[in-house]
Amino acid sequence: MAAYASLEGFVITRVLVDTFFLHTAAFTELLVALDNGEASHVLVPALHHFGHAEGVQLAMKELVESKNSTRVLVLFPAHGTGATP
Numbered sequence: 411m412a413a414y415a416s417l418e419g420f421v422i423t424r425v426l427v428d429t430f431f432l433h434t435a436a437f438t439e440l441l442v443a444l445d446n447g448e449a450s451h452v453l454v455p456a457l458h459h460f461g462h463a464e465g466v467q468l469a470m471k472e473l474v475e476s477k478n479s480t481r482v483l484v485l486f487p488a489h490g491t492g493a494t495p
Contacts, residue, residue, distance in 0.1 A: 411453055414485055420451060437470070444477035456486045 415422050424443065426436035437460075443449060452474055454460065460470035471482050 411455065411485060415453060420453070422453075423449065440474070441477060444474065444480050447478060449480065450478065451481050451483055453483045453485060455484075456488075457484055 412422060426440050428434065428436040440452065444452075457464075457467040457471060460467045474480055474482050
């Protein structure tokens with residue numbers, strides 16, 4: 411992810427990871443950061459990092475993208491729903 415970000419001219423300022431059983435703390439932190447204008451792009455390895463069900467993945471992606479016109483970039487779209495970055 412760091413190599414892709416660097417290649418595309420992005421700077422990784424924060425890495426947020428939710429654990430399986432505590433699946434909201436990092437996502438909430440992400441939404442707050444986006445509300446505060448701290449980022450305009452979110453890079454995820456695959457959409458399954460947003461949830462197990464395709465509907466949840468797409469809903470969470472749409473929620474993130476609704477924050478200040480944020481763009482979600484999916485590094486490995488074949489591992490879940492999503493378009494190539």
